[in-house]
Amino acid sequence: MTTTAPTTGKPAAGTLKVPGATLRYETRGSGPVLLLIPGGAGDAGVFEGMADLLAAAGHTVVSYDPRGLSRSPLDGPPADQLVREWSEDAARLLDHLAPDEEAYVFGSSSGAIVALDLLARHPERLRRVVAHEPPLLALLAEPAPHRELFAEVRELSRTAGTGPAMARFAEGLGGGGAEQGDGARHDPAELPPSIREMAGRMAANTPFFLERVLCPFSSAEPEVEGLKAAAGRLVLGVGEESAGQEALVGPARRLAELTGARGVEFPGGHIGCVERPAEFAEVLVTALRR
Numbered sequence: 001m002t003t004t005a006p007t008t009g010k011p012a013a014g015t016l017k018v019p020g021a022t023l024r025y026e027t028r029g030s031g032p033v034l035l036l037i038p039g040g041a042g043d044a045g046v047f048e049g050m051a052d053l054l055a056a057a058g059h060t061v062v063s064y065d066p067r068g069l070s071r072s073p074l075d076g077p078p079a080d081q082l083v084r085e086w087s088e089d090a091a092r093l094l095d096h097l098a099p100d101e102e103a104y105v106f107g108s109s110s111g112a113i114v115a116l117d118l119l120a121r122h123p124e125r126l127r128r129v130v131a132h133e134p135p136l137l138a139l140l141a142e143p144a145p146h147r148e149l150f151a152e153v154r155e156l157s158r159t160a161g162t163g164p165a166m167a168r169f170a171e172g173l174g175g176g177g178a179e180q181g182d183g184a185r186h187d188p189a190e191l192p193p194s195i196r197e198m199a200g201r202m203a204a205n206t207p208f209f210l211e212r213v214l215c216p217f218s219s220a221e222p223e224v225e226g227l228k229a230a231a232g233r234l235v236l237g238v239g240e241e242s243a244g245q246e247a248l249v250g251p252a253r254r255l256a257e258l259t260g261a262r263g264v265e266f267p268g269g270h271i272g273c274v275e276r277p278a279e280f281a282e283v284l285v286t287a288l289r290r
Contacts (some may be wrong), residue, residue: 021089022075027097029058031059031060032102032127033101034103035106037066041206046195050284057281070201083113091122102126116227120230128287129233131236133249133251135217136251137219139222149168152172157207173248224255238266239272242269245270
């Protein structure tokens with residue numbers, strides 16, 4: 001398919017109070033709601049490069065900062081985060097913005113873990129879910145080395161800072177993008193223009209992600225039976241450049257086998273939606289509608 005050139009403009013912003021946090025969200029476009037859930041240390045800005053394209057394809061595009069990140073503050077001090085809480089946040093956003101319709105959802109990386117939990121818990125609310133490279137280590141044949149790596153990265157962040165931690169993360173994963181916090185390690189001038197504005201927020205978010213999200217999310221047990229029952233609504237994505245990064249692509253492939261859900265290959269690697277947003281958006285729209 002061909003994606004129509006978008007009419008760019010500032011999205012409308014709003015906030016939603018949820019138990020334990022206040023979520024900041026953005027909307028643009030019209031049509032069926034498409035909720036975008038970022039991963040890693042990213043926020044709504046991760047999708048800036050493709051949000052207008054998705055809106056031009058006929059969607060009300062909703063992106064947001066997950067709780068504890070960027071402009072979505074927690075009510076209290078940071079604690080280890082729960083996938084269930086984040087998926088209920090997403091459900092509340094949908095109830096607020098699309099109370100009477102089934103919605104589309106795209107989640108990337110740790111955001112894909114949230115999207116899968118949302119589908120397992122609320123299948124009746126969702127028309128289609130695309131989960132791109134969810135790092136659910138329990139689905140791997142040999143999860144132990146990856147769990148050890150993630151625990152090492154968490155401890156490095158606590159003791160040596162995010163620079164050494166992210167370097168070890170990327171090295172351990174086999175190069176490429178180490179989650180969507182990876183952009184925080186680059187000079188803003190080297191980043192795509194669409195996410196330069198977000199670079200400072202990502203850097204500030206990275207300790208929270210590494211120390212409070214990475215391990216509890218990647219060790220979560222997916223609701224395989226619930227996802228199997230909803231397999232017709234589920235698409236599992238992997239990046240065409242993610243070969244060799246077993247912790248990132250292995251879970252999606254295994255989940256496709258277990259549930260019978262369809263698999264789709266996306267342009268780029270783990271952060272393909274940032275690296276190649278126009279091509280990524282085109283594949284995503286096709287996956288949502290097929």
